[in-house]
Amino acid sequence: MARVAETDLYAPVKAFLEAQGFEVKAEVAGIDVMACGGDGTPPVIVELKAGFSLALLHQACERLALSDHVYVCVPRQTGRASWKALKANVRLCRRLGIGVMTVRLRDGLVEVHADPGPYAPRKAPRKTARLLRDFARLRGDPNTGGTRGxxxxxxxxxxxxxxxxxxxxxxxxxxxxxxxxxxxxxxxxxxxxxxxxxxxxxxxxxxxxxxxxxxxxxxxxxx
Incomplete structure (x- = not known):
């Protein structure tokens, strides 16, 4: 299987944004994809990567200083493990206020999994109550934090x-x-x-x- 390049993502993302009325240009001041609507609203910024990484998240967070509409975009992978990893990364990006797109390379389908913006995760009162019960039931402190045993x-x-x-x-x-x-x-x-x-x-x-x-x-x- 050929290695995926960031440039493979550009054409599908450009077409996706243009279909929504944006003017799209690449590599503007180091930004992978920049889209403007012409109505004075902040631009849409998309950072393209072959996969999720800490560097990608750092880059996207820096872009939030330029616009509230920042997305990361990676290739859409197949398989159960890949889907599980994607969902975890989407949850993380939501907490950072970053949007997430994926591109299905075989046909160029772009899917938006999360839009950027403030996000407050829903609390889970039952899980919190169970956590507190486990804490209270545990006699002493028999474990070492970080153990894998x-x-x-x-x-x-x-x-x-x-x-x-x-x-x-x-x-x-x-x-x-x-x-x-x-x-x-x-x-x-x-x-x-x-x-x-x-x-x-x-x-x-x-x-x-x-x-x-x-x-x-x-x-x-x-x-």
């Missing part, structure tokens, strides 16, 4: 606490485990058995599996 979530911390209790007390009733460990949903954690650490001996009574004992042993500091 096994993260200790509140759920996993509860499971470790329950497994540690069973390793000492042996098979126990769910209610007894909840009372002893302070994990109110202990029975549910053992019944769900997300990590394969627990086994139901009989109704309401659980014990550790070999995997559960190994998990606790792995977490026990050497003497």
């Amino acid at each position: 096994q993260v200790m979530t509140p759920y996993r911390q509860d499971a470790v606490t329950i497994a540690t209790h069973l390793s000492v007390s042996g098979a126990s009733k769910g209610a007894d485990v909840a009372g002893a460990t302070g994990v109110p949903n202990a029975t549910r954690v053992m019944a769900d058995n997300h990590y394969g650490w627990f086994v139901r001996i009989r109704t309401g009574i659980y014990d550790l599996t070999d995997d559960g004992r190994a998990a606790i042993t792995d977490r026990t500091p050497a003497q």
Whole structure:
């Protein structure tokens, strides 16, 4: 597949803007595409690139000092991963007040994914509430910020606490485990058995599996 050049994007973008009544010129004072409507409004500025990069975003932010109507334009890629990456970049550009265009090179189709302008992302109260619950549930500060290893979530911390209790007390009733460990949903954690650490001996009574004992042993500091 031939490498895409920025110049491959120019003709489709020029035609797209001209169809909306703009006069379009390239490389005006270093700007890739500049379009004027002739009515005294600020020009439309489009920066062309073969792909998203931090340098492209820096450049577009600088152009905001010249006009409120600044777009970045990249080739439209195919595939699920490319679409996911595009959506993430569009969200970022919206927060920066930058518009986003793509060009489908096989037929020159230009698509506008976001227009420039002030943007306030919608809040997600349920996600915020869940985040606060996880913060409150997490006992102590068991993780290191930036880690790429096994993260200790509140759920996993509860499971470790329950497994540690069973390793000492042996098979126990769910209610007894909840009372002893302070994990109110202990029975549910053992019944769900997300990590394969627990086994139901009989109704309401659980014990550790070999995997559960190994998990606790792995977490026990050497003497």
